[in-house]
Amino acid sequence: MFYVRRKIIIIFLTAAMLLLLVSCSRPPELSEIYDEVVSVIEASYEINEIYFGHGLPTSDIDSGLSGYSRVREDAKYRSIDQIKAATEQVYCKDYREGLYEVAFKGVSNFTEGVYGVVKARFIEHQGYLFQDSNAKALINAKRVYDFSTMKIVKPSNAKHINISIDSRLEGSEEILNITLSFVFENGRWLLNSPTY
Secondary structure, three states, X not given: OHHHHHHHHHHHHHHHHHHHHHHHOOOOOXXXXXXXXXXXXXXXXXXXXXXXXXXXXXXXXXXOOOOEEEEOOOOXXXXXXXXXXXXXXXXXXXXXXXXXXHHHHOEEEXXXXXXXXXXXXXXXXXXXXXXXXXXOOOOOOOEEEEEEEEEEEOOOOOOEEEEEEEEEEOOOOOOEEEEEEEEEEOOEEEXXXXXX
């Protein structure tokens, strides 16, 4: 009798733990996170413009740094720390690290047959922010999202969600359904994929 009772208790506890694990890993309902997700996507436009678009407004004054132009005093962001703070409101840590590497340090590639160097897009010198004056915009049109088409799709859980959403490039009528990835980090949903 003791053996049967013990077995029933173990089965009950195992089932309860499994149920708890499954319920903890369920993704949130879209209605619970809709406003936050929309806000993050909309905030990403400005961040994308800094990293992949035309960057920040620069002055015509000779910077004294070959290949770099000084960011204007009336620019919204005038330091790398300010750019990083804004980026932290939109993109998750893993995604940000890649952005920071390219934008603030530069990268080089010396694999067999492929050689290349991309200098930092932004540097600070004598208390001023400078932008690479030769950097080309990688995005030329804003991606417009139809938020009414958002759906949480698999794989998704309590800490990571994928959202399917219809979009088009500004000026185009071609609809493209894409999937955006979000990570729950520091109490917020942040992007883990590009939105451009």
